Amino acid sequence: MDNSHDVCDHVDRDNNSTCSTSTSSGYRLFDRQTTIHQLMGGGKAADVLLWKRQRISLGIIVVATVAWLIFERSGVSFLTLCSDVLLFLIVLRFLHANYASLRDKQIQTLPELVLSEEMVNYAAASFRIKVNYLLLLAHDITLGKDFRLFFMVVGFLWLLSVLGSLVSFCTLAYIGTILSVTLPALYNTYEEQVDGFAGTIHRSFSRHYKIVDVSVMNRIPRNVVPKDKPM
Numbered sequence: 001m002d003n004s005h006d007v008c009d010h011v012d013r014d015n016n017s018t019c020s021t022s023t024s025s026g027y028r029l030f031d032r033q034t035t036i037h038q039l040m041g042g043g044k045a046a047d048v049l050l051w052k053r054q055r056i057s058l059g060i061i062v063v064a065t066v067a068w069l070i071f072e073r074s075g076v077s078f079l080t081l082c083s084d085v086l087l088f089l090i091v092l093r094f095l096h097a098n099y100a101s102l103r104d105k106q107i108q109t110l111p112e113l114v115l116s117e118e119m120v121n122y123a124a125a126s127f128r129i130k131v132n133y134l135l136l137l138a139h140d141i142t143l144g145k146d147f148r149l150f151f152m153v154v155g156f157l158w159l160l161s162v163l164g165s166l167v168s169f170c171t172l173a174y175i176g177t178i179l180s181v182t183l184p185a186l187y188n189t190y191e192e193q194v195d196g197f198a199g200t201i202h203r204s205f206s207r208h209y210k211i212v213d214v215s216v217m218n219r220i221p222r223n224v225v226p227k228d229k230p231m
Helices: 002-024 044-049 054-074 080-101 117-142 147-166 168-190 193-215
Strands: none
Touching: 002 054, 044 054, 054 080, 054 168, 117 147, 147 168, 168 193
């Protein structure tokens, strides 16, 4: 009996290890090794985008829709609307402060908004890293080192050009806002189905890319930087 139990336990362990390896070897979107919540930072912004704070997520959609209707349907420009809103708030605050001083009432103080040096340094450092990364990608593209990246950038820029000719910038920003709030939550819900479909497309694209790379790209002459001659 003990031997039979040992055999069963060994089989169960083998099945579990096989399942885990098959799951881990599957394609995951963005080549990630963590959950989608951790990939998005794991903070409050990730909670909002994944609809774990449904009121805030719904509020973003409502505010974006109202703003789009105001800008797109009324024909009011963004600069005009911002100027009118700031003008109204400043005049209202000025009249309220003077009315309170005439009635000998205590004026409600406003909180001071100050940017700390640490916050500015952190933002500048993160911005510098992203700009250097983009410059490195541009350098690789211009030198012809990565054809796959070249085609991806060309396709993305072409798609933006087509969308820009069809819709206005306000509508494009509205669509981007709605997609950024809804797509992560939908992907988090249907993660396995999306990863399976994306894996099929990725394998098909990789297979065709290898064919093009072998038959066409390898025949294109590339500039070779000559090595310095020894003194």
